[in-house]
């Protein structure tokens with residue numbers, strides 16, 4: 001996935017985080033002054049800001065900026081959007097795929113914007129359920145479609161590396177609005193996201 005590269009990080013935030021991560025390394029029993037770790041607090045400070053950049057982005061603005069009038073009124077599905085987020089309980093990654101669909105009602109949006117909206121909400125401290133709803137709400141409010149569907153399948157490192165240590169469990173969350181609340185439409189969507197119409201890697 002082509003990520004937007006952040007060229008400059010907030011200096012005050014970065015220096016505050018550097019101090020905190022240096023202390024954390026020390027508290028964990030390591031020597032923050034040893035060569036391999038010297039730049040680590042700065043790297044982590046930047047990585048964390050990168051992975052939480054969603055707080056500074058406005059999903060609705062992204063969608064409004066690419067809202068086009070179009071008479072198409074069939075289901076539009078963008079599936080297998082890879083996502084990386086961080087659970088708000090342990091600040092450990094959870095990652096997987098999002099499948100997003102909407103049925104236009106006069107407006108369509110640029111397809112990449114759907115993936116961008118997923119990133120905007122994923123790059124925060126999250127729970128998978130809220131992430132699912134936030135994506136749905138942003139699309140519903142800005143495109144005013146006949147319905148939106150969001151399904152997220154993800155694995156949580158906090159359940160894999162620690163805690164219950166389950167390596168193969170996948171959590172699926174879903175949210176549906178408008179026409180997707182109808183069983184037939186929802187079933188069509190579920191069938192299409194699980195089909196191999198286009199061979200997957």
Ligand SMILES: Nc1nc2c(ncn2[C@@H]2O[C@H](COP(=O)(O)OP(=O)(O)OP(=O)(O)O)[C@@H](O)[C@H]2O)c(=O)[nH]1
Pocket residue numbers: 087088089126127128129156158159162163164
């Ligand atoms: N609902 C939900 N729970 C999550 C998500 N990410 C992590 N969790 C869970 O958040 C819960 C936090 O539970 P706590 O008992 O406070 O934390 P804990 O003692 O570290 O829990 P364990 O992970 O069971 O060791 C855990 O059950 C996690 O599996 C998420 O996206 N959604």
Ligand SMILES: [Zn+2]
Pocket residue numbers: 087088089090091092156158159
């Ligand atoms: Zn967690």
